[in-house]
Each structure stands twice: as structure tokens, then as C-alpha cells.
Amino acid sequence: MNDTLRQPAEIACAAELTALAAHDERPRPPRWRLSPWAVVDYILGTRLPDGTEITAKYVGDRRLVEIAVATLATDRALLLLGVPGTAKSWLSEHLAAAISGDSTLLVQGTAGTAEELLRYGWNYARLIAEGPSEAALVPSPLLHAMRDGKIGRVEELTRIPSDVQDTLITMLSEKTLPIPELGSAVHAVRGFNVIATANSRDRGVNELSSALQRRFNVVVLPLPATLEDEVAIVQSRVASLVTALALPAEPPALEQIRRVVAVFRELRSGVTEDGKAKVKSPSGTLSTAEAISVVTSGLALASHFGDGVLKAADMASGMVGAIVKDPVQDPPVFREYLETVVKERDGWKDLYRACRDHLR
């Protein structure tokens, strides 16, 4: 077994990518590993003529994936926007893996991200010793992407300070990065493009300048549309995480996952799934990603401290932690939900008791 905790998509799904490439006879844009059709198939899952099963990486609207792929094929940059936990980074990674075979040309946006990270930096020892030279240049992941004609990724674009963000404009519109110190410029090779992700709910974000915004086609990723979609997402991600973490627990019962997802959806939307009762929403986002982590941490508890079978008690602490983000406002909201909704549901007594005990 490989010791890497988490492998990049192009390695984890190498077999699928190879199989798709083998069957892909449609035209490919320059330096794309797969045709746009095959990329869509890779993301949404399909069964190849030889019986190879391609798993679905993204569960949701086919339209959105098509628009994302078509955007990248027209050499326009793609901005994936959405509330936390809507699989923005996940989709970005798999798109880069399928198109360029490399999802690692990544810049993580933070409040401290400097221009050097987006453009290039210097090896100062060399710079001082030899003066500005090609050898002293430390290229950013995006500069690599430009030179090799690959997809570069920028995560959390809106967390980067605005003046630094605007460094991207030249790269995206001129497809060129001037290096005045060397008196030269790097011209992007065909196949270069950028996928950025941004959080539409985050507080303290730096708005995109409209000049930069115009360089992107924006795809807003929605929360999963139906309970079944969301349960399917949680189930498949938990299964792969359990393998990665080598947890000895049994795979969780669908019923447990369904309950966590239902609770999260109801609290998020403010209405019960049957549409009959209103509930208050807590301050947290309660994303699908959080539901996944509640189930995995529950599994870890069950396997290391319990009997290896996921029970309500194992999930309760994770659920309370995910739901109660504000120590003052959230406990009464969750308590009211427990008393009015969870308590009344058939077969939910264990969950009610476990959550109530944890809430104290």
C-alpha cells in the first residue's frame, strides 16, 4: 500500500484516465490529454465499451460540467464559485487532472499570498552571485503551467489581496508574463489555462476587480439538489476516505448517512424535507463536506472506541460540533430542532438522545 496520505487525482484515477484516453477518438484541443467529451465523461462517470467503469467525480447538473469544460476549451479562464463544501476544489483538481494530466500546479490563495507566488521569485544566492539570469529565476506554478501548456489552479482566489489578484490579468488576457529583470517574457504555450475557485460566503473576502472578473467565465456550483444526490455524495466520499485512512470499521449503514444529510439539509434550508414545518437555521454553513467529515469521524470513533459499527452516539459529537458554531446563538436553535423535529420522528430516538446528551 502506498504511504501517501492523499494522492493527486491523476495518480488516484490513473487507470480510469488511461482507459478513457484509449477509447477517446474525438479531436483534442492542443495538449489536452483527453477530448472535451471524454473529460465530461471522466467527471460525471460512465461505462466504457470494454466494460471499464468510470466513477462519477461530481454528482450534479451535467450542464454545469459541460459549461466548465467548454469554457476551458475556448481558452477562457474558469472561476468556480460557491458556498463552502460544494466541491469547487474537488472539481478543479479533477478537471486539471483530466485535461493536463497534472493537478499539482496549484497556488493556494491566502491573505498573505504575494505576487511572487503568482508570477516568479528569485533564488537570492544565485541572484547575488550571478546577477539576474534564467537560472536564478524561481517560477511560480502558474509560470510552469504557461511554459508547459497545462492547467494552472488558484484556490480561494478571493482571499488573495486585490492588488495581488490583478497580477493574473496579464497572464489571462495577453497570455504572456513579462520578466523585466531579464528583458524577456514568457509566452504561454497552447493548452495553458487557469481554474480559480472562490468562496461566495466567506467573510472578509477581497472582491474581484471587474477587470479580472471579465477574464473569467463564472460557474456557480449549487448545493446538492436532492436528498438522494447528497446521500450519494457522502456515501462515495466516505467509502474512499475509509480506504485511505485504513479504518477497520464496517462501511456505514445508508440509514445513518441519510439521517446526517437530512438533518444538515433541513437546518440549512430552514424547512423540513416534507415541507411541513419551519425550523431555524444555525450560523454555520452545514455543507456536504461537513456531513462527510461527521460520518468519517463517527466511523473513526466507532472503530477505535466502539464495536466498529457506526451508531448515533458516534456521530453525535461530530454533528453537534458542525452545527453549533456560535456558542451563544446556536445551541438553542439546535435544541429546538431536536425537540420539535428529531424527537417526533420514528426510529430517530437514539439520535435524539445522543445529540441531547452532547449538547449539555
Added chain:
Amino acid sequence: MSVTVFGIRHHGPGCARSLLHALDRLQPDCVIVEGPPDADAEIDELQRDGFFPPIALVVYAAEDPKRAVFYPFAEFSPEWQALLWAKRHGVPARFADLAWTHRFGASAEEEDGEREAAAERGDPLGWLARADGYADGERWWNDRIEERGGDVEIFAAIAEAMLALRRELGLQETLLAERREAAMRRCLRDAQRGGAERIAFVCGAWHAPALDLERVKKSEDDALLKGLPKTKVATTWTPWTNERLTFASGYGAGIAAPGWYEHLFAGGSAITERWLARAARALRSEELEASSASVIEAVRLCAALAGLRGRRNAGLAETLEAVQHVFAGGSETWNAVLRKRLLVGERLGVLPEGLVRLPLEQDLIAQRKRLRLEPTAAPKTLELDLRESGGLARSVFLHRLLALGIAWGALDERPRSRGTFKEAWALQWKPEFALALVDASAFGTTIVEAAAARISHAAERASALAELVTLLERAQLAELPGAAAAVLAKVHTRSAATAEADALFDAIPPLARLVRYGDSRTSDRAAVRAIARELARRAHLALRAAVSGLSEDAARTWVERLRQHHASLALLEDAELDADLQSALLRMADSPADAELRGLAVRLLREARALAPARVARYVELELSAGQDPLLAARWLAGFLEGSGALIVHDAELLALLDQWMAGLTDEHFQNVLPIARRTFGSFPPPERRALADALLRKPNQRASEAPDALFELDAARSASAIETVARFLGLELAEEHR
């Protein structure tokens, strides 16, 4: 002799284009279009110029115009293009279907049955769509048929597909569907007998396979069509709007995006590019950012998406997605703008001058031209000054249309309270008014005559007094003296038979308004005043019985009603009535009526100076005395004081009584009383509340004497001469201390 069947989709722009090519090639000598044969005569009208779709053919039962069907035609409707082709080439055209003469006879249950059967069958195209890997039939048809270039062979393919579909599905057709197709075949046989050599038959694709004359014997059709009921029908053309095209009607389902279909039908090169440029212009017209650079990017995205989805050209879905993801930053909020400006559009159809057969409609057009009122599909506001003859005439005209059930203008009710000579109207012409006109024609041939007749008719059937009074108001506003007199007579007899006090009271405010504000119109105010007086007297008599034994909520509605009534009497300015109300209120103040109402009665009496201050004080003392339940006392106070505290601010004696009562309450009682008291005092204007607080903060002994020098510190020496002068003016003797 040949018959060529063109299976189309109603309102399909691609079909329409292909059809024109096909007709040019076929050169038929007879064109038959699926549609109501009752309206064959209307096709002849098309010989005139000046038809600009969207327009609709109306077929209605002559005796009962409410039963009507509409066949809308847009520029891009294949049926419309077929009719125009026939006109251009001088070829006879006619409709074929089961005549509405026979269909109006069907009972409501039969119709429901048909509708259910149709709903059960669903969309048969869905089967073809699924076979082709599409989720819904609409989209499949758009992709495969409408959004491809005009090619003639498509009709053979459609007919073949439909034949296969009908054979494979083997659905049981409803009796109505069988009859309709039999009637279509009969039309076809008639045309053949008439000597036509090359017949072109344009019908919904589903019917195409059924028109094979070889497969069905004439006798079978005759048997199907025998002995059907008959109803007298009439037909006419009427203008339509794009908005209306989106609703389901005579030709089946509505279409979601008439604007897009128009664009497709107009054809030409660069369809996507021009459409997206138009989208950008539409967005810019609403001050949204849409640059040319974005249009270029959107076109590229459309092309890439169409390629990815295996289509030759970008369809509506791709263009909308491109707008959303390139222009609008991924959000859907701009779609509403696009829908209004581009997808649907605000087009209103036009008919040639003089193509109006209903005398009433002719009169309407003549009048609106004279008054310079243009019908528009988009809403528009109009301010009228009733002091000008032009403004008054327009107002009267719009009120008459309202009386006819044609709500072209909606009167903004608010300004009425502000002024009596200004009216604000919101005008919007809707195609369904054509139907209302047909309906109203039953009442007369001119607007004024029909409006009067319709009001009198409604008055005959009205039972409630309030309804009659509303009609009376409408008749007066529409300047229909004849109708007004008739309704007035009805009000008179009806009021005598009305015993319910609430109905009597509610009828008075509109009448009072008529008397007071009727002066910008010529109306018989004396007669209305007489009725109002009579109603008011009877209402006053009924008051005491009506307000006894009321629940708290009912009492509050009565408080409101009495306030309104009081205001209405002020409009009438009739001293006798005022006195009448006062005696009624006096009776109520002493009756066991609800506390709040009794309080209100004392308040109104005091305002009218019908009670001396001493009597008022006695009432207050009595109602607030220790033996009274504090809650009831508080509610009495609410009726007495709510809205204005001027009464107690300036009357120290009353204030003292109130203060005494409030201070004497036990803690428990005080808590119970607090909400009502808060509501009462909270309703005072802030300056009054401040004055009240000031008065209460003064010391009790000062308050009792209320001497002026307690309020101002006067310098006796310096003011002495001024006081003396003023005293001389007023002819007063000065007290010793001021000398």
C-alpha cells in the same frame, strides 16, 4: 391529383421556413390548414393588408360569448405562413378540423374527460426524444426540427416518424380526436371533389398519418360525424401579444420564448452572434454591464458548448447559459430582464383599419382615437385633471370601460383622499379585453349604452346593499345618469328591506363621497343626498341594538365603522343628521354596550360640543370609579382617548381624575391595564404626549389652580403698564394686586 401532408408543430419557426420552401416547390392549387372551419370566412379577410401578428382568431358561441376559443398566430407560425403563401399566390385556402359548431355542444363532463385522456397520454414526442437520448420531447423537437436550416425533406421524415410512433404506441384515441381527424379527411375529400389538383395540407405532426385517404373509408367518417349537436358560432380576428403566446390556448401548449422563435424565423447568417448582441443590448438598456468583448466570449462559449453537445448550431439553452456564465457572473438574476426584453418581448399585434365587425368595438376605437388613448401592451400611467374637459372625458370613458368589465385602466385609489380633481390611472391593454368586448356587445352597440345596460342588469341581480352602492358609485363616475337613477331606485327599495345595521352604515361612506365630490361631474346629487340621509337615520336607529352584546373584536370593527361614519357625516354637512347621530350616541353611551364603544360615544359627543364639560367629567368619573373592573375602565379610556390626547392635556380636571384612577390601581390591576393603556397613549402624537407628561410633572396644587403666573415668572413692575393697556382694550377691571 395529389395530396401532400405537411406535419408541423404549431408555432415552429423551423417548420415555417421549411414549409415555405416546400410550398414554393410544390406550387399547390389549394392550401388546407388545420383550424376551425367555422372561420373559413375569416381567411378571406386576409386579402386586406395591415395584419401584423401576433393576432388570434376567435371562435365563440354566439349566444354565450364567454365560451370562446382562440387560435393565436405569430409571424413564425407555419399555419400563418401557409395562409400568407396562399394569399401571395392567389390560391384558395381553407381550414380543416371538427367545427366548433359541434364542439361547443359538448357538456362540461365530456370536455373534462377529453382533457384527462389527453393528460394521461402525455407528450407522444417524448418517446421519440427518449429513443434519441433526450430527456424531453420539446427540446428534442427544437434540436432536430426547428433549429436546423430550412430543408424540404424534413416533412417526409416527420410523417414517417409519426406513423411509426402511432403504430407502435397503439394508443386508444379519444372519440373527439377520432372525430377531428374524420372531419379533416372530409375537408380533404371536399377539396378533391372541388377539382383541386395539388393539395397542400398543413396540420399538427401527430395528425399527419391520419390523413391517408386510402386507409379510411368515407362511410366510416360519415358515421362518426353523424348527428352531432349544433351551436350557433361567430368568429372574429383580434390582436394578440407575445406574452399571451406563452400561454396554452386553441393550438395546444404555449411557447416559452416567442422572441427566440421570431429570431430563428427571421433567419439569415450569424444567428447566434446576432442573438447574443441583442441580448447584450437588452441588458444594457437596463443599465447592466454587457460589453462587446463579453459578446465575443459568449459566442465562443456557445460554439464550444454546441460542439460538446453534438449540435450543429447553438440553441436557446446554450445562448442563455453563455449569457449567464459570461455576462452575469454565474447568477440567474439577469434572466428576468432577458425574458421581458428578449425571450418574450412586448409586441402587440395589429389588425387592418376597419376590420372590426362588432359595433361596440368600432365605437370603442372611435372614442379612444378621439380621446387620444393608445392601447399598449406595456403598463403606462396616466394622470387626469378632472377640471379640464379632456381629462374628465377620458376619466368617464375609462370608468365606462370598467363598467363593461374591460379593465384597461386601473384607478389608483389613493389620490382620492388628497384631492377631488386628480385621478391617476394605470393603463395596460390585454388581449382578453377582445373577449370582454364580445361579451359586452350583448348589452348594446355603443360604449355608453352598453355600460348603462350592464350596470342596470347587475343592479337587478345584486342583493346586498353594499354591492348596489358600489354600482351606484360606478354609474355616477361613468356619467350614466339613466343607469344611476335605476340603481338609486334599487338602493332605495333595498335599504328599506335592509335591517342589518352594519350594511346600512357601510353603504353611507360611498354615498357621502358622491354627494361631496360629485361636483366635478354632473350628477344628481340631491337624490343621492336624500338616500344617504334616509340610510343614516335608519342606521342611527339600529345602532343601539347592533352594538349590544358584542365580543371585543367585533366591538373594535364597530369603533372603526363609527369613526368612518362620523367622517362621512362631516362630508354631508347636514346639521339635522348630526343631531340625529348625537342622540343615537347618547343612547349608546348609557347603554350596556361595549366599554370601548361607550368611550368613543362620549368622545364624539364632546367633540361636537353636545355634552358640557361637566357631564363629560361625570362620565369619566363614573367609568373610572373604584367599583368598575379596571380592564373595562381601560378599554373605555381607549375608546375615549385613542388617536388624540388633546382632550385631557387641556382639561386639568379630567387629567386629575385619570391620574387618581391610575395611581389607585393595585399592582396586579396595573399590570393588566398596562397593554391597553400603552396602546391608547401610544396613539397620541409625540407633542401631545410631551405636553401630557409636562402637565403631570407639575405639582398637584399648581395643577388644580392652573393659574397663569404659575407658568410664567412675571416681573410685576415691568409688566404693569402692558397689562393695564391690554385691560383697557378689553374693557376689563383690573384686580387690586395688578394696579
